[in-house]
Amino acid sequence: MKSVKGFTLIELMIVVAIIGILATISMPRYLDYIARTQVIRTVSELGAYRAAAEDHLMNGSLSLTSINLGYSQSSLTTELVISNTVSSGGVLAAPAQFNANGSGSLMVQLDSTTQKALPTVKGVIVNINRTAHGSWSCSVDITAPMAAGTWKPSYMPPGCD
Numbered sequence: 815m816k817s818v819k820g821f822t823l824i825e826l827m828i829v830v831a832i833i834g835i836l837a838t839i840s841m842p843r844y845l846d847y848i849a850r851t852q853v854i855r856t857v858s859e860l861g862a863y864r865a866a867a868e869d870h871l872m873n874g875s876l877s878l879t880s881i882n883l884g885y886s887q888s889s890l891t892t893e894l895v896i897s898n899t900v901s902s903g904g905v906l907a908a909p910a911q912f913n914a915n916g917s918g919s920l921m922v923q924l925d926s927t928t929q930k931a932l933p934t935v936k937g938v939i940v941n942i943n944r945t946a947h948g949s950w951s952c953s954v955d956i957t958a959p960m961a962a963g964t965w966k967p968s969y970m971p972p973g974c975d
Contacts, residue, residue: 848932849969852931856940863885867944871944889930894920896909903957905958917946921940923940924961934965934966937959941955953974953975
């Protein structure tokens with residue numbers, strides 16, 4: 815009697831089908847996870863410049879620049895914009911000094927020209943805003959044409975609106 819070793823064709827086809835089903839289910843979830851991570855990373859990187867901005871403001875300097883904040887551009891974002899207002903309608907605010915009362919915004923946009931940011935979050939603008947009272951908050955402007963319609967509420971970082 816001859817012993818049979820190995821798998822039959824039907825057994826291999828079943829394994830391949832199971833792997834295909836698992837990949838079909840997991841890939842969209844993985845891409846959502848990556849998009850959320852990219853937005854959170856951008857918020858975190860931008861938030862790191864709050865201390866330098868606060869230091870300049872406490873020393874009476876309202877004219878902040880990306881150079882004197884020590885800004886280093888991320889592979890995910892465009893150049894840092896410092897303004898006296900927040901972004902609106904998916905458009906970065908014009909660069910300007912902080913207001914005389916100390917309020918203003920630090921903002922970056924997830925880069926739409928490179929292939930680093932996922933298409934679902936390209937064009938999203940992250941604002942770190944300072945009030946006249948010295949409290950900081952985060953806001954995410956999702957109205958940019960590249961991200962419009964692709965943004966999911968699960969991408970919103972904790973503590974941002």
